[in-house]
Amino acid sequence: MIEKILLAVSGLGHAEEMLKALKEVPSIQSAKVTVLHVVNAKSAASEMTEKWEEGGKILANAIQSLNLDPSQVSSILRQGDPKDVVCKVADEIDADLIIMGSRGLKRLQSILSNSVSQYVFQLSSRPMLLVKDDIYVKRINRVMVAIDNSESAKHCLSLALFLLRDIPGGQLFLANVNTDLRGKSSEATEITPEKNSVLGAAVAEAEKYGIKARSFISSGKPGEEICSLADKLNIDLLLLGSPDRRPSVAKSFVDIDRLIGSSLSDYVRVNATCPVLLARTTS
CATH class of the missing domain: 3.40.50.620 (HUPs)
Structure with a gap:
């Protein structure tokens, strides 16, 4: 891949x-x-x-x-x-x-x-x-994916599994944040997800490759919650999907609104304490 x-x-x-x-x-x-x-x-x-x-x-x-x-x-x-x-x-x-x-x-x-x-x-x-420039690059073992129902998140999961499948003792951490833009946040909680949930499907996919996956849920501002959890779990590499919101007629132009808006990927890019792999699916 x-x-x-x-x-x-x-x-x-x-x-x-x-x-x-x-x-x-x-x-x-x-x-x-x-x-x-x-x-x-x-x-x-x-x-x-x-x-x-x-x-x-x-x-x-x-x-x-x-x-x-x-x-x-x-x-x-x-x-x-x-x-x-x-x-x-x-x-x-x-x-x-x-x-x-x-x-x-x-x-x-x-x-x-x-x-x-x-x-x-x-x-x-x-x-x-x-x-x-200000982070410490570590050997890749603990990989986190911000997971939801989006195609870009599923793409990130595939990339994470590709990386982890042959790493002895490699661990996958799945984070699902219930968005609350009012700033009300809840402590991230580790759960055993239901099989028919987004997290459950991701865990099942990881198990196909013999990869141990741990699932966490929280609520609040997604960027802050994802960065906080990655830091707390001492993550080596964070994968985050970024929806492609640019209209097809403007693929060659920078989306200024997105650059100066409340972009999740931009917040994580700036604030994460580990390397960040950003991916989007092509339309």
Whole structure:
């Protein structure tokens, strides 16, 4: 399910560490990796030679630090607007996953500072793993999925099971939040879900792969509840579905309303204390 990975590097952050952690997962070990660095076209002409040389060094250092089988890794150095180039290269190689660093900027800051990761997630339909600068990347063992009836959540569950199926002792945590935007929250409670419930169906799916699943329910603001539970359970990787609300006629435009609105995925991207894999289904 994840056979081609695009790793966008800038010389900063933990994106390389995240890929190394992923590469320890048995189901990912045969995946091909493309390492991309983009030289910003907005740089002054007099600086371009220096920027290209710097970009080449960033790529070389990234590949050296990854220590991957040379047959599994390739590098691309491109010039352009980073957010556009990342999307274009992801399409060129038909990436199953994009990995990028993120400064964890809040919504309006992301727009004003031209956040590359935020725009790439808005414009690409591909799963995207965001790694904030201020988190600690751990070996993947405890994976949490925010689960509901949406197709994007089911897609995240499939990705989580793909990752966990060959990890000895790997654990799946399922979180279902009853939305209460008034701010009234309840303590997350571990339950044994009914078989015909959303959680029950997810547990049954996990059992097919011999994966132990634990189910939690709570109520309140979904973003806050999901981040709180992930932190409390010491989660290594959080998967969250994001509905594609962009109209088909505007697929190539950033959904500004969603960027500055109360987006669940955006809240979790900014506030989670672990790496976040965001995924949406394509329409």
